[in-house]
Amino acid sequence: MTTKVATPSSSEPQNAKFSISRLRRSPLTILVHLSVLLIVILWTLPTAGLLISSFRDKDQLALSGWWTSLTASKQNLVARTDNPDTQVKLGDVYVLSGQLLVNDTQTEIMAFGFSSREPTKFLPSEVAEMRKGGKLTVSEDGHYKMTSPEPFTGKRGKRIFYTAVVPPKFGLDNYREVLTAEGIGRSFINSLTVTIPATIIPILIAAYAAYALSWMKMPGRNLLIALVVGLLVVPLQMSLIPLLRLYNDIGAFFGVGAKTYLGIWLAHTGFGLPLAIYLLRNYISSLPREIIESAKVDGATDFEIFMRIVLPLSFPALASFAIFQFLWVWNDLLVATVFLGTGEEHMVLTARLRELLGSRGGNWEILTASAFVSIAVPLFVFFVLQRYLVRGLLSGSVK
Structure with a gap:
């Protein structure tokens, strides 16, 4: 008669090690989750306070902070x-x-x-x-x-x-005052007139440049890439006035007057091209080489490869840059003031909201409502294209 002695299977020690390892990692995991939660709270708290303040009574808003909005x-x-x-x-x-x-x-x-x-x-x-x-x-x-x-x-x-x-008193008086202000509709149309072309034009130019810097052999290509990266750190304020003077000189030579939409389109295109080329070049260079080479073997030209293969595959990168460029141009005040001035005909939405405060900052309480009125369109654009944002930004980081 033989007696069988139960022996632990080889998987049991592994399971035990896995459980111990999981227990050891759990405090670190909890710390990471708490850190992320804290960052989210700190990031959203000012926005939540701004939203609450936008519905508060003006007198109460001028006397106390939003955190006291629920108390007398x-x-x-x-x-x-x-x-x-x-x-x-x-x-x-x-x-x-x-x-x-x-x-x-x-x-x-x-x-x-x-x-x-x-x-x-x-x-x-x-x-x-x-x-x-x-x-x-x-x-x-x-x-x-x-x-x-x-x-x-x-x-x-x-x-x-x-x-x-x-x-506590809440209402829509702040929003009603902003939305019914004189000229607010005209300024909204002006902002769209500036923002849409200033977003599309740099994308079109940068897409061609990114393809050329990724797949076309040319002398000095690495130098051009380094130059593009270097332009990312040039402050806008340093080049704004020289660019305006150059535009005025060229406009006077060709008979094009200043304070036109063309000038601000070109300005935003110049300021947005370095980032656009950098993002699109990273994405396009990460596309499989086999696709490009197969197309060339089949007799496709660079233009056909770009239009039929590269451009459709690069939509996530195009969408991610479109979000950044649209947000930047829509919220811009400095460039719009320099190139368009403060005339009623070309005043953008941000300039109009600033004019509502007066020269001495009176009636500043409507800034809370003005902020949410101005971000309505950018929020819509972001939620439409946000699924492509991370894909476009992380493209080319992992091979």
Whole structure:
């Protein structure tokens, strides 16, 4: 009689090692996930705050941050009494009375005053001694009573300054003011007129250049590639004014006036070409060599190879650059101001939104709504082409 002794299989130690290894890696994995979550929160938090602020009341937005948008806040307000025609004579004094908290969003009076220098001098129910023997009393619920030994005169009521606790208030007033501003529709069309050609033109030129630098043999090709990479680090501000002077000189020679769309198209094309050539060249050079060589053996010319093979296969790279170029041109203000000026006929959307603030930055609260109005079109373009973005950027990095 033989007895079989159970022995562990060879796979059990491997499974045990795998479990131990997985346990050892789990803290690192958790740390990576927490780091990514923290980066996402830090990246989206300002945008979320901007979105919340765009729906807040202007007065509350000017007094407190967006993180207090769900709590009540104190606001210094001013109101007027009823017209002097409604005054009533009681004995030897004339009386004006009424209610300050006519708005349901205001709940409680914290302090009041009759002068802009001391708007919170008196507490509710206190008697404020005014000039010429007048008196003012304001209760917590907003009821006021103003008395004077002489008749009230004037066409408008007297001012009363008060501090009230106001609950959070949201609405579409900021968006309504931006969207109904004069000339906003014209500026939207101008931005599209600038952005669409300034995105298509550099793509067309860069695609030809990228194919030539990838598959066509020519003297100095490596030097040209290095030159393109070097142009990526040239600051726009250094070349903007010389480029404008060159354009004006050439335009004057050919009789083309300044402040035209042609100038800004050429400017954005020049500034966007280095990045376009760099991205497209990386992608096109990573295409299988066998496809190109087979096409040449079959008698195809470089132009036919580019149009029928390379261009269709390069759509992810074209889409990724189109996203970058569209976002850059759409949000541009500096180049548009230099080449188009601030005239009503050619003013782009970013310049129009800046004009809404005035020369001294007044009415700055509408910047929150303006930001989301201006990013509506870029968001649409991004979500349409975003699946090609990563593919185009990572192309050529792994062989």
